[in-house]
Amino acid sequence: MWQQHLPIFPIAIPLMTAALMLLLKDKHRPFKLALGTLSLALQFYVAITLLGMADGSIATSWLHGVGVYLLGDWPAPFGIVVVVDRLAAMMLVLTNLLAAATWWYATARWDRAGVHFHPLFQLLIMGLNGAFLTGDLFNLFVFFEVFLAASYGLMLHGSGRDRVRAGLHYIAVNLISSFLLLIAIALIYGITGTLNMADLAVKAGYLSGADRLVFEAAAAILGVAFLIKAAAWPLNYWLIDTYANTSAPVAGMFSIMTKVGIYALLRIGSLLLPTGAPAAFGGEWMFPVGIATLAFGSLGMLAAHQPERMASYCIIISSGTLLAALGMPGVILTGPALYYLLSSVLALGAFFMLLEMIGRVQHFGSDLLAVSQEAFDLADPESEDSSDDVVGIAIPAAMVFLGMSFIACALLIIGLPPLSGFVAKLSLLSAALKSSGATSNAWILTATVLLSGFIGIMALSRTGIRLFWSFSDLNIPRLRLSEALPVAGLIVLCGLLAMRAGPITNYLEQTAAYLDQPNQYISAVLARDPIRSVGVEAP
DSSP: OGGGGGGGHHHHHHHHHHHHHHTSOGGGHHHHHHHHHHHHHHHHHHHHHHHHHHHTSSOOOOBTTBEEEEGGGOOTTTSOEEEEOHHHHHHHHHHHHHHHHHHHHHTTTGGGSSSSHHHHHHHHHHHHHHHHHBOBHHHHHHHHHHHHHHHHHHHTTTOOHHHHHHHHHHHHHHHHHHHHHHHHHHHHHHHHSOOBHHHHHHHHTTOOHHHHHHHHHHHHHHHHHHHHHTTOTTSOHHHHHHHHHSOHHHHHHHTTHHHHHHHHHHHHHHHHGGGOOOGGGSHHHHHHHHHHHHHHHHHHHHHOOSHHHHHHHHHHHHHHHHHHHHTSSSSTTHHHHHHHHHHHHHHHHHHHHHHHHHTTTSOTTHHHHHHHHHHHTOOOHHHHTOOSOOOOOOOOHHHHHHHHHHHHHHHHHHTOTTSHHHHHHHHHHHHHHHGGGTOHHHHHHHHHHHHHHHHHHHHHHHHHHHHHHSOSOOOOOOOOHHHHHHHHHHHHHHHHHHHTHHHHHHHHHHHHHHHTOTHHHHHHHSSSOTTTTOOOOOO
């Protein structure tokens, strides 16, 4: 059946699309747009189908609901495997939803700011999809490099001195983290003789003595590399300038890239649990690092005056919240953490694009003038002579959309009702207080998340006042449907997350329970030939 080949489609479709786009010159932009639309539509269909197959709502012969695709028909652990389970399928759907919105926004004008935007965007999606699907560490490294290489070009798309300077820092830091990742992979292969994640989970349990110490050291290096990519403190100094200076649709797409590092920590940590997961993947390190990252992001958000830098700190806050939640013992917080991941990625993707549209409202230098007035307590000269005769002012539709969208994004980021941000934080804190009789870590997490939300209220309220109410001579921007609809669509999706919180939470809780039983993943991957079902059960 053709469905048995679906797991490789999220990698093959964007790869072939990027290759075709490279053959087309810039004057053939309509063909590139048509190819991009077709590619994203096919990828979304495949992602939804894989989600149904992993969930069991679509009948399959997958063992334990885990689909394994053997490239070249080489059995694991000797060949390359692509693995689809509940977690990977969820991340595929999230990636394609965000990619569709940011790509659509970019077609308004940003794709023409430089060359090769569309093939780079497809390669970025390919790398992200591959990182979520791969079943071995080396190909995880390969797909990391694929989407990072594409992100280098996209980050510099449109040129500009600030963008180039931030881009060079971004490239340097990620090259260092990739070097650490490669060192860790080499050490792990030297000790265990395998890089297949399922096989590694089996063999790691038999290590002892010096071999176990070397494996622990390699796992620590691996964890540091993933923490750099997850923007954990103090390894996240590169993120603020990078995200603040890149183009709006690229920054919106980048909101999921830090979550790849968190995904890797969760995936590998869950597989190593039976072997006594190394400290780099457990609460001994993840929880305090997460709390420190959350605190750093909150303070940076309060201190930031440039809206794009404030949004960058929001990315750090989301990473810190996830690291702290996943660092708690057990899996009771895993489901709420995954729900928070869905909400935060969609909200922050919309927020970056929204801020670019709001920036057109102000005259050049008005944001700097607003900061100066606030710092030195200066009044707006025009406000002194304002008349009370005007009862009301007609608000154009564009300003209504921008204002309401800003409020919605602020509610999502802060975690106030009625949108999914509130549901995510409420379920997260409720689970934390129920875990292990509300330990000290649970109270620390609760206090830090609530304080971060309070700081978010102050920072976003101040920013909203500055952007919309500081001056009376605001420009009325012209918004295209291709710009407004993607932002509105992501916000609506967050609303649907809140409305369908019950079924989505059930799915995520089942995913958390599945991750707590890594033998299902291991036995499915190590079956001799899961596609034709003629193999033997793994030991």
